[in-house]
Amino acid sequence: MADIPGTGAKPLLSLHNINMTFGGIKALKNVSFEVLPGEVHCLAGENGSGKSTLIKIITGVYRPEDGAVIEYDGQTYSHMSPVTAQASGIQVIWQDLALFPEMTVAENIAFQTVIGRWPRFVNYRTMRDIAVKALQRLGVALDVDAPLKDYSIAQRQIVAIARALVGEAKLVFMDEPTASLTQSETDHLIEIVRSLSASGVAVVFVSHRLAEVLEISNRLTVLRDGALVGVYPVEGMTQSRVTELMTGKNFDQQVRAKSVRDNPIVLEVKRLSRPGQFHDISFNVRSGETLGITGLLGAGRTELALALFGMLKPRSGSVSLHGKPVRFSSNRDAIKAGIAYLSEDRLSLGLIQPQSIADNLVIASLDRIKSGGLLSDDRKRQLVARWIADLGVKIGRQSDAVSTLSGGNQQRIAIAKWLATDPKLLILDAPTVGVDVGARAGIFEIVAKLAESGLAIILISDEVPEVYFNADRVLHMAQGQIAGWFDPQSCSLQDIEAAVYA
């Protein structure tokens, strides 16, 4: 690996011959991985490709099979332990952040000072100093005495980074750090990563969002099915090339937009307003049409969707379905009228993780599987089997817990749950958050098929390419108002992006 492009530097970390087996399945096959001092390195791969396993081996959570060679900072190890890893400056910012919401920001950042087997007295002043210093280094002002639960996800992310810096980090892993951040928060995070890198800290970035990966990284390591695909310089790399490397398939995206002007109108919204959230919104969606709604977080997209779904009450304006004015007093009315809403936060709101696939799928359509007033297991099985087949969900048994499925398959179950209610209008709110590239393509295949069958679809996303490639018309919302309309057939992706991020 002496021919790493553009470098003559000795790697900070290098792993060779890494093998790992879980329950007979090879999670990692003879993988090598190298990180240079101070570089930003992207670790890319689909869910299940072995990224997390590799990170856990480097941080000592797992022990690789015999024969592994780990060289870090001039030392050679056959495996790491969490203590050695932390002591020698390897830090991980986990996707779930692993923070303590009830404790103060200072305690969260300086938590290392209270680690150790034997009890000592806590020095709160030292903790506070450490925290303030770490935040200063990131150029962020937070009240270190406030409990962490008072802060937003983006701010907690910063606390997690500050915590990683306390331990004199030389190598920081960030696992999906931007999954729940808005564009501007992501931009800020990218700034922080750049400044870390400039100060000599190597950052390994794991992300599904290829655009930011390409923006931030120097080099790219791609894993697929537990094996190394290759190491590439990011310069000259395109999103579709990375996708191809990750999946082994070619997903050249095509604009799917089509004209649906002759189809009947399903949903008509006129001058809908709710003070402080959205104002004077008018649009319609036709049968078979996919309407894309994009805009920055806080533009009022989700609030608008919740108003259409009967969960927020608009102050003024009207909504009609198939020409008939409707007014919902709760989302039960909306579901009855044929509106389905797939929530943004699929994992916490959309699906009940420990319950079975079948139970999750039928939860919104229990009326349909009744027989003589009681729920019928037979009808349930049939309904579930039908949707599983229709959407091509890969499952073991219907009785398996939803939590056993991959992100993409979970998303399909969440969609199927709403399709089982036989809706006329389907609202998809950020349907691909936390879903990897291959599975995303699958979800949009489904969306296209549903539209073809005559369903009216509203697709909400803050990732402009998603609406550009998959919607027939794109509505841009900003500060609660309609900021513009785009027709993907006659505009470019850059036109919309320029408007949204202006």
Added chain:
Amino acid sequence: MRKLVQSHATEFALLAVIAAICVVLSLTTDSFFSLGNAFDLLNTSSVNIIFAVGLLVVLIAGGIDISFAVAASVVQYVTALILGYIGGGGWISGLLIAGSLGILLGAFNAFLIHRFRIISIVATIATFNIYFGLLMFFTQGVSIYDLPDWLTERVVLFEHEMADGTWAEITLPVLVMVICVVATWLFTTRTTTGRQLYAFGDNPEGARRFGINIGAMQFIAFGWLGMMAGIAGLIQAHYAQEVVPNALYGRELDVLAAVVLGGARLGGGKGSVLGCVLGVLLIAITQNGLNLLGVSPFAFKMIVGAIILIAITLSNTSIEKLLPFMRGARR
């Protein structure tokens, strides 16, 4: 000041409720507002406060314990037997024996929870039955009245003669209680182990990733409660001047209610010693007041239940809404 109120919303809500009740009782009864009554309240609440600060530590660590009150009964009984066997003993040996037996019984809970991954409420409901069943089986429900003199003798630490000639007294249980409260406060807020317990209760997976020894956390939390329960058991025997096997049966729910009232969360990671003490005091003052007002004791439980609901609603949800200046102070 605003910050202090904000970060201790539960404690301030409890103080406000206690103050309100005290004002009402002082105006409606002759005897509530007196030194004698205040000292009596402290003397009678001591055992519950010792239990409460012990239970608090388990709640902070994300667990729950139903068995500690009957464990204290077991400790009482066994300690009394051992003291008889060694021929008397004294406060120091008594507290050491009771504390160690308590730690042992607490450690058994921790062992079940950690080793067999039984959730704490199930494990301790089981040991609640086991401890109490064993106690009743072996004692046949027979009480011990023949206790060493040092244990049954009242120890008055401070006394003051009142205008009407009665004596207001602070007795030994209050001193022991204060020591337990201060020790628990120091332990939970000022030691690294205490903060690890908070972190473990708040986010067990996060704590594990930091290399915190999860098993040790369980043993420390349940051991601490066991020690407090043992001490409380001995003090209760001292206060009652007898050991009755089922004297503490049912106490666990009263204490649990008081601790939760004090702001501890059943999910872990939250709760303060001050809140815990105020929770016990609020219930004690209410009962005391109802007594002085001549309310039927049969109505106590009902009223205490209502107070718990009101106070928890106040402290959980509306404190910020009730005090508008606190809103929007932070984002």
